[in-house]
Amino acid sequence: DIVMTQSPDSLAVSLGERATINCKSSQSLLYSNNKNYLAWYQQKPGQPPKLLIDWASTRVFGVPDRFSGSVSGTDFTLTITSLQAEDVAVYYCQQYYLTPRTFGQGTKLEIK
């Protein structure tokens, strides 16, 4: 199975500052179509996950542009510029390249 390792496990950032969450996959997620099969989700308490980013760097329609995704090899990053109070949540990365689709363990983002 592909192992997805997120860091850090938790993060406290001041309002208006940048938050960076990392996710490393145990193998390449790059398919022959030149797409990385990596998604980022946001989950708030009592709610289902919400898809923010797919294909490693494509922001889903309606997601604020302060959210962005990037990739370097098997290292993936979710960046939130100018943190807002409503961004407090747990963030998960997920690979959908191979079965089983595996998630990272989650990163809890809080306000400092």
Add this chain to the structure above:
Amino acid sequence: DVQLVESGGGLVQPGGSLRLSCVGSGFIFNSFGMNWVRQAPGKGLEWISYISGSSDKIYYADSVRGRFTISRDDSENSLYLQMNSLRVEDTAIYYCGKDGGSTWYQGGPQEDWGQGTLVTVST
């Protein structure tokens, strides 16, 4: 708008069975792959099963293979998860999730999710 509504959760004893349902609306149901993802209380997300839009590809996580069966009835816009031989560690909220397309490599990740249904396995 896309809507997914799960049902069928509840309290069951170890070794028992449950059948979860997920009804979709607001999209052409048979054009999309569908998934079940679960979340144990206070824990992270675990993908457990996928079925393609044409039902020709079905995949399971090792933790449920041989005990759970995913199926779909496109005439009813419904996705199902038959869960047998339930264990205490199967206790979780079960979410259905709709992919962005019909097949594994074309479809993308789960882009829409239901609110989930709670399954509790306990004596």
